[in-house]
Amino acid sequence: MTTPSPTSFGRAVFELLSSMRFAISLLSILAIASIIGTVLKQAEPYNNYVIQFGQYWFQFFETLGLYDVYHAAWFLVILTFLVASTSVCISRNAPNFIREMRNFREHVSETSLTAFKHQHETPITQTPEVFAASAQDYLEAQGYKVKNLPRESGVLLAAKIGSGNRVGYLLAHSAIVLICIGGLLDGNLIFKVQQMLGTKKIETRDIPQSQVPAISRLTPANPSFRGSVQIPEGGSADVVFLNVADGYLVQDLPFTVALKQFRIEHYTTGQPKNFESDLVLFDASGKKVKEATISVNHPLVYDGVAIYQASFADGGTRLQLNGWNLLAPTATPFEMKGTIHNSSELRSASGNYTVEFTDFRPFNIENMGSGPAPQDTMSVLGGNPTGKGNKYLHNVGPSFQFKLRDARGQAREFSNYMLPLQLEGRWYMMSGVRDTPNEAFRYLRMPLDAEGKLESFMRLRAALMNPALRPEIAARFAHRALPSQAWNTSLEDKLKRSAEQVLTLFAQGGYQSLGQFIESRVPEKDREKAVSTYLRILELAGFEAWQAANAQAQLPPPSATDASGWLVRDSLNSISDIFVYGAPVYLQLAQYDEVKASGLQLTRSPGQNVVYLGSALLVMGVFFMLFVQERRIWLRIKSGSALFAMSGAKHTLDFENEFTKHKQAVDTLAAR
Amino acid sequence: MELALNAPQPLFKRLSWFDWLYAALVSAGGLYALSRFGGYMDIYEKGILLVAIPALSVFGWFWKPVRVLMLVVATASLFAMAQYHADLTRMEQAFFLKYLISSQAAIMWMCALFALATLTYWAGLLSRSAFLLKTGTALTWSAVAMGLIGLMVRWYESYLIGVDVGHIPISNLYEVFVLFCLITALLYLYYEARYQNRQLGAFALLVISAAVGFILWYTFDRQAHGIQPLVPALKSWWMKIHVPANFIGYGSFSLAAMLGIAYLLVRRGILATRLPSAEVIDDVMYKLIAIGFVFFTIATILGAMWAAEAWGGYWSWDPKETWALIVWLNYAAWLHIRLVKGLRGPMLAWWAVIGLVVTTFAFLGVNMFLSGLHSYGTL
Numbered sequence A: 001m002t003t004p005s006p007t008s009f010g011r012a013v014f015e016l017l018s019s020m021r022f023a024i025s026l027l028s029i030l031a032i033a034s035i036i037g038t039v040l041k042q043a044e045p046y047n048n049y050v051i052q053f054g055q056y057w058f059q060f061f062e063t064l065g066l067y068d069v070y071h072a073a074w075f076l077v078i079l080t081f082l083v084a085s086t087s088v089c090i091s092r093n094a095p096n097f098i099r100e101m102r103n104f105r106e107h108v109s110e111t112s113l114t115a116f117k118h119q120h121e122t123p124i125t126q127t128p129e130v131f132a133a134s135a136q137d138y139l140e141a142q143g144y145k146v147k148n149l150p151r152e153s154g155v156l157l158a159a160k161i162g163s164g165n166r167v168g169y170l171l172a173h174s175a176i177v178l179i180c181i182g183g184l185l186d187g188n189l190i191f192k193v194q195q196m197l198g199t200k201k202i203e204t205r206d207i208p209q210s211q212v213p214a215i216s217r218l219t220p221a222n223p224s225f226r227g228s229v230q231i232p233e234g235g236s237a238d239v240v241f242l243n244v245a246d247g248y249l250v251q252d253l254p255f256t257v258a259l260k261q262f263r264i265e266h267y268t269t270g271q272p273k274n275f276e277s278d279l280v281l282f283d284a285s286g287k288k289v290k291e292a293t294i295s296v297n298h299p300l301v302y303d304g305v306a307i308y309q310a311s312f313a314d315g316g317t318r319l320q321l322n323g324w325n326l327l328a329p330t331a332t333p334f335e336m337k338g339t340i341h342n343s344s345e346l347r348s349a350s351g352n353y354t355v356e357f358t359d360f361r362p363f364n365i366e367n368m369g370s371g372p373a374p375q376d377t378m379s380v381l382g383g384n385p386t387g388k389g390n391k392y393l394h395n396v397g398p399s400f401q402f403k404l405r406d407a408r409g410q411a412r413e414f415s416n417y418m419l420p421l422q423l424e425g426r427w428y429m430m431s432g433v434r435d436t437p438n439e440a441f442r443y444l445r446m447p448l449d450a451e452g453k454l455e456s457f458m459r460l461r462a463a464l465m466n467p468a469l470r471p472e473i474a475a476r477f478a479h480r481a482l483p484s485q486a487w488n489t490s491l492e493d494k495l496k497r498s499a500e501q502v503l504t505l506f507a508q509g510g511y512q513s514l515g516q517f518i519e520s521r522v523p524e525k526d527r528e529k530a531v532s533t534y535l536r537i538l539e540l541a542g543f544e545a546w547q548a549a550n551a552q553a554q555l556p557p558p559s560a561t562d563a564s565g566w567l568v569r570d571s572l573n574s575i576s577d578i579f580v581y582g583a584p585v586y587l588q589l590a591q592y593d594e595v596k597a598s599g600l601q602l603t604r605s606p607g608q609n610v611v612y613l614g615s616a617l618l619v620m621g622v623f624f625m626l627f628v629q630e631r632r633i634w635l636r637i638k639s640g641s642a643l644f645a646m647s648g649a650k651h652t653l654d655f656e657n658e659f660t661k662h663k664q665a666v667d668t669l670a671a672r
Numbered sequence B: 001m002e003l004a005l006n007a008p009q010p011l012f013k014r015l016s017w018f019d020w021l022y023a024a025l026v027s028a029g030g031l032y033a034l035s036r037f038g039g040y041m042d043i044y045e046k047g048i049l050l051v052a053i054p055a056l057s058v059f060g061w062f063w064k065p066v067r068v069l070m071l072v073v074a075t076a077s078l079f080a081m082a083q084y085h086a087d088l089t090r091m092e093q094a095f096f097l098k099y100l101i102s103s104q105a106a107i108m109w110m111c112a113l114f115a116l117a118t119l120t121y122w123a124g125l126l127s128r129s130a131f132l133l134k135t136g137t138a139l140t141w142s143a144v145a146m147g148l149i150g151l152m153v154r155w156y157e158s159y160l161i162g163v164d165v166g167h168i169p170i171s172n173l174y175e176v177f178v179l180f181c182l183i184t185a186l187l188y189l190y191y192e193a194r195y196q197n198r199q200l201g202a203f204a205l206l207v208i209s210a211a212v213g214f215i216l217w218y219t220f221d222r223q224a225h226g227i228q229p230l231v232p233a234l235k236s237w238w239m240k241i242h243v244p245a246n247f248i249g250y251g252s253f254s255l256a257a258m259l260g261i262a263y264l265l266v267r268r269g270i271l272a273t274r275l276p277s278a279e280v281i282d283d284v285m286y287k288l289i290a291i292g293f294v295f296f297t298i299a300t301i302l303g304a305m306w307a308a309e310a311w312g313g314y315w316s317w318d319p320k321e322t323w324a325l326i327v328w329l330n331y332a333a334w335l336h337i338r339l340v341k342g343l344r345g346p347m348l349a350w351w352a353v354i355g356l357v358v359t360t361f362a363f364l365g366v367n368m369f370l371s372g373l374h375s376y377g378t379l
């Protein structure tokens, strides 16, 4: 038992690396390792992983680098081994492969030929030279290279074909090495090293790019990067952002990209057909150096940096809004302006708010998923704005999204459509609301009047909210509800008071407070009845309220039609919902001036051409290896007999067939 | 016997007048298309068309039956286009279109014929009937013809929907499944002729029937046969070469797996007297994997080049890409074991069968279970 000397150890490593078993294991390991990254979604925001796996496993997987497998150290190690193994394998095989290609194996002994699996002896009548000549002609006609060697008492023909197979091996395997090297050149290896040395670190704060410190910036000299940036129309950028782990790096560009215009072309069916950006490039001195239009599949390459159309977004659309104060008994909107990605202040009786405008969509062709309707007794805050079970996608016009943040920093998200939607044959303005991003929007529907306006609803709402009007409304109601002989009796008084009470309750909290009131006052068995009478009162009183409101606004009284009935009913539902709507205002989109932003991806990949060269070699090499077979033939010719022997690297059926063919040919030649 | 002595004649010297006629027709058709539609093509598409002319000609010279196939398909497709009078609604009215050669009808015929061919091959195999096996071959050829006609006409229909909608019908899962059936069938037919041996058709057609089953489900359950306009990412000439190359790979690998099954059965003495010898099966299996490997290598490289143009990087480790790599590595390992270690036998056959599972996942599973950049139809 002697300890291995370094040389023999080196030898062992060499043996291992160049062993086929090792190569095959490598290929398998690489394949299996690659699977991980396809099963686990890569480069997600880390929170998603925490939610998915919980703290403990999140940590564990992070240390394994599973969120960016293909750049994890261990993955690179596997690749390195593949490169090493292939190189060693080449260096080991190349010399004798090249020798083999030249060599005719002319020194084979006769005895070894007789030992061949594929050999055949024929008697010949011609002299060895004559037979050799004809045999040589035949073999050369078949594409063989033939060497005619004088031997004692005769001739040895040594022939071979298909040396390309060996060339193929060399090409294909060097190609693997080339491709891996090219890939490494384009990988983030340099940064990884700098990160280890602590000379660079990723930025995780959400701050303006100008404030990102140098330690998280990469200079234009950086040989390879792949980053993205969003530029609004009329804007420009001289950096891109590289997402790394749970943060990002800022890559300074050697030039400035300005976006003149971004366009989306559509098919007649509405699907997007093309995304285009008109770009202008300026060099460091601000001189215009290039102007071009890029689109998907048609990037622009400028001094080694390729610019791709990657995505698009809103670039700060300007909105003109009508704000309706929902809690005050007023029926006139106030004007308001907003810009997407900015926020505006909002003062109201119920405190101050900030409106953060998050997004604008010029059209919504898709069908919003229907969320579960809330459980409060009679609310119609429904999920799907286009009606239940409506599978058909159609454009419901522009919408904008905003977050309403109260003084305590609590925010709710709203999504308002510009155009009314028709549901069950009636028209509504829709405003979606949700508390958390992963909920579906629940929609407040506000009915439109005969003129297709919100005014009637708002007037009716204001009247019902206004305590000063209540006695009058109640009086009108009682007066209308009773036959004339009951007027001015205690009965009318009683009815008036209960109407006033119902209105007050409703104005305090919609159906809910009515419901609670009933539950607290009315015995179980009578509740059904109570509910229906209260609702009846509410509806009739609602209609009176509308009349009172119109009278106040010197407008003609509403006609007592079905439509009016529906408007009152819808209004009551809507008002009741306003109590759970969670915003003091409804922001109605009056006008917009759209500004788009184009998402660009900029890459610099010096390795690309290396990879392409490797790929070309790989294809050629694999082709040669698989479709060119090396075969050798020997003819040991003596006076009276010829020994024909054949060998090939791979014993396929083709080889067998060829052997029989040549064997027969030799016989025929001999029979001449 | 003298023949054995003559040097093999170069292809050119062996051409008949029909070969030349065929080549002439192919060139005429190609050049006409170029002159008529060149205006709508970019330089690359023109290049592809020009390369397609000699490629198709040589293909036909090298494998004679292809000449007839091409001529039949061309004639039928032109006839179908004429029937349309540039009006899609004729699909429902014109007799030939409605029942025979509108794309949908033709593809349904393809499905039926493949199913029939499968049964016939099996009947022929079990009853040792040479006639039935011949019929199987005939049915398979006609299925291929119908499928090709279907795709050709579908291509034309897509332009009738809208000039901007029109595109080559290899752009979604439904279309490439048809392509898969065709390529797999052609690969099989080639080796059938090459080895003068029809019994293996029973196995080859199994995988095609499976694909046919999918097409039918996808058509009737999911209405996936509608022609959709291309998403911007797919609007590229790369698609025209990347996708077919890929499916030659998929096709060969699937066939190899079927032969793997046949091999295993024979080795267990099942159907042994009916099927060709294990050596033959093993040999074809190797050839298929070799072909598949070459084309899959090319396809993956083309894919990388396309990605470099569409996504801004030749390799993004997108699930589809990664699974292509996995498939490729798998067969690289297979070839090493077979050719370098010289191993043969059940182990490699099993491996080829498992290879199909991996390939199928790369082809379908990725779309079903994993999300990524690839804009092909998800199920």
Ligand code: HEM
Pocket: A017, A018, A019, A020, A022, A023, A027, A082, A085, A086, A089, A090, A093, A165, A166, A169, A172, A173, A176, A622, A625, A626, A649, B332, B335, B336, B339, B340
């Ligand atoms: C992704 C990596 C690789 C690929 C795609 C690949 C591909 C191939 C292919 C297709 C063949 C054809 C079989 C033949 O005709 O002989 C082959 C042969 C071969 N490979 Fe690899 N190979 C890879 C890695 C390796 C490695 C790491 C080694 C070193 C251990 C290696 C050693 C060989 C040898 C010795 C042959 C036989 C050459 C001959 O005798 O013709 N290969 N390779």
